[in-house]
Amino acid sequence: MNQSYNNFETENNNDLGYGQLLAKVWHRRLWVAGAFASIMAVSVPLALGRQPVYQSHMQILVEPNYQKDSNGNANNEHLEREFADTTIEIDYATQLRVFKSSKILNRVAEKLALGNSDHETAETIKQLRESLTVSQLMHEDGKTQTKIIQVDYAGDSPVETKRVLEAIQEFYLEYNLEQQEKRLRDGLFFIDNQIPRAQSELFKAEAALTELSKKHNLISPEEDAKALKENIRRIARERDELKAQQSKTKATYISIQQQLGLSTDNSLALSRLSQSSRYQNLLNKLQETEILLATKQQKFTSDNPAIHSLIDERDSQIALLIEEAQKVLGEVPPNFVAELKSLSKQRQLGQLVGSDTNFIDKITESQSNLTGIHQRDLILAQTEAKLKQQLVEFPELIAQYKSLTQEAEVKREALQRLLEAKQELGIELNRGGFNWQVIEPPQLGIQIAPNLHQDLLLSFVVASFLGVTAAFVREAIDQRITNPEEINAQTSIPILGTTPGLSTSSYNRLLAQLPFLSNSQSTTPTKEIIQWQPFREALDLIYENLKLSSANSSLKTLAVTSAIAGEGKSTFILGLALSVARHEQRVLVIDADLRFPSLHQPFNCNNHSGLANYLAGETDRPVIEQVSFLGETIDLITAGSKPTDPVKLLSSAKLQYFIEQQELNYDLILVDTPPAIGMVDAIKVASICDSAVLMMRLDKVKVSELLEATTLLSELKVIGIVANDSKEATQQNEAQSQSLLPQQV
Secondary structure, eight states: OOHHHHHHHHHHHHSOOHHHHHHHHHHTHHHHHHHHHHHHHHHHHHHHTOOOEEEEEEEEEOOOSOOOOTTOOOSSHHHHHHHSOTTSOOSHHHHHHHHTSHHHHHHHHHHHTOOSSHHHHHHHHHHHHHHEEEEEEEOTTSSSEEEEEEEEEEESOHHHHHHHHHHHHHHHHHHHHHHHHHHHHHHHHHHHHHHHHHHHHHHHHHHHHHHHHHHTTOSOHHHHHHHHHHHHHHHHHHHHHHHHHHHHHHHHHHHHHHHHTOOHHHHHHHHHHTTOHHHHHHHHHHHHHHHHHHHHHHHSOTTSHHHHHHHHHHHHHHHHHHHHHHHHHSSOOTTHHHHHTOHHHHHHHHHHHHSTTOHHHHHHHHHHHHHHHHHHHHHHHHHHHHHHHHHHHHHHHHHHHHHHHHHHHHHHHHHHHHHHHHHHHHHHHHHOOOOOEEEEOOOOOEEEEOOHHHHHHHHHHHHHHHHHHHHHHHHHHOOBOOSHHHHHHHOSSOEEEEEEOOOOOHHHHHHHHSGGGTTOOOOOOHHHHHTOHHHHHHHHHHHHHHHHHTTTSOOOEEEEEESSSSSSHHHHHHHHHHHHHHTTOOEEEEEOOOSSOOTTTTTTOOOSSSHHHHHTTSSSSOOOEEEEETTEEEEEEOOOSOOSOHHHHHTSHHHHHHHHHHTTTOSEEEEEOOOSTTOSHHHHHHHHSSEEEEEEETTTSBHHHHHHHHHHTTTSOEEEEEEEEEHHHHHHHHHHOSOOOSSOO
16 A cells, blocks of 8 residues: 555544544444334334324413502502512412412312322322423513413313313412412511511610710710811810910020020029028128139239138138028039039129019019910810810711611611501402403313324434434444554554455345344355456555565565454465466465465365475475466465474474575465464464565454454564455445456455
8 A cells, every 4th residue: 555545544534524424324224224113113103093182271361469559550569579478489480380289180170070089089180280281471572471371281182171271270260369368368467476576676776876875975976076076176276376385485485594504404493592692692702702812813822821711711602502502492403513613603693683684583484384385285185185086986986876877767667667568458458359360261172192294203303313323332332343444543554455345136235234144154265256356456456565565675475364263364365376476476375274274275276285294294395286277377385284283383493494495486475374363373474474464354353353463463574454355445346347246255
């Protein structure tokens, strides 16, 4: 086979298209026909023998059980929907189930006297339910549902179907009146139970609202929050004014300090000491001593006793001055002693005290003002922080107040609605008017079945589907290989070619393809097969592919084997030998199937002295028979007498030596071997030959057998597979030739 053909087959195998599906169906066409005929044989008599079925129907307009005002508005529909007993549903889906309930159908059976015992009544109710269909009609757009319910009943009599529907209609209307009145009374009972609970919940909500208002002294939380924000803004403005006043007073205070050149604490201390007469007398004496000391220092040196006496007197006066200051002040500022020794500051203080500026009053007043401003600012800051804290809590208070207010309002409205609903439902009970309207009363039943054409068409469709399904199931469980594409999918060994199967008569072909006769095939004489022109042409093509496959290596000996017996390898060897001879090549055929030899039979050759006798040492060399056929001569070595241990003979070195000797005399040696599965003979012989060919019959060998055979021969050089009995090749030859033999290969 050329490479393009193999690529084409592989590509087709990877894509299971419609053509392959149809091919599988056609391959199992008898299974399709058998299943189709079986189903039609059952369904057609059933369709013809069916009893007639009649159907009658009625339509009811299902309106809710409440009155409408003069404008057509449903004033009280919400009352029923809200306060009716929740254990009884009033939707249309529920009504559809109620229409087929045992309670209704039991009344119908009693009225029509359809059952005399409990068992018969139960069976009657079951039959009525199965024959009864209840549905809600759709609008013309097919998307929305109407309020009309259609009831269909099917039976075997047109009068009976009408009579049953009339009874069903009567009890439907009665049941509706009972249920609607029960619903309203249950609604009133529910409302009476809810009113005390609603009153209690309203009282609790109002009490909680009152408690919140008293606890936080609330009248209107939102207005109180606005007043609180205004107070915070007013305090902020007042604190800003205090800061300005504090800045002004502090500036005056700093100015006085700068005039003294003293710290704040020392200035206050000196102002207090200026009010002590003893301190002032000591200060005056100290000033006089300083003046006298300065005068003496201008006249005398520092070593003069008068100078030392004045210095001692000055130090004594300073100590007394400090002692007096401590008595007056109680606690002397840290730098007071150092600044006190400065007589210039003391003199400046004395000058200020004696002047009209009134230093003591001003500094005392400034200090008092600063302290008062600071205290006022602290009080305002605390008040502001407290108000802000209250303001932070107000959103939560407002939310609680609103929530409680809304809850109380909802409870009040709920109580009001309950009171109104009680009054309205009481009015509805007194009014009545819950009847449904019959749009279309029951009529005589119309025959709806059997529909012979529809039944036959359905039977045809089902039979066809099941027939195809049976074919695919049979194909799925059948492991036999049916086409070369499956070989390509299972193994990497190339296909050298295919041989056609012989055509049969229509009757024999039918018998051969029936499931229970698929293995019953008669044997066609080998000579007739070999002389069949399509078979010879197929072998010529296979021979050319063999030469192309071994173009780069020497092909002198070729072993031919198969997976199992009966795959046509012996016939193939003789036909291939004839093709080799027709190409003017010397060819030798050796029958190495020592267990079941067959090559001697077509030509009636003597099989008493053959390969087995030579290998067993009974003869010096095997007898080579020359067979003439179709004008060509073929040399043939038969298998010989059947040995007791064929494996031992085929394993001897004599066989390999003999074949090597014959390679000098022939262009090609073909060796027929037993099947590969279950025997080692084929492997022994193929290991001696240059190459091997695996023969397999389509629609006979299984995938598992093919895989097992290729695995057994994997260590040998298998150059290809020949697919025998190809149906595709047979069909092609039937279109080209009318001279066909009556049996398969």
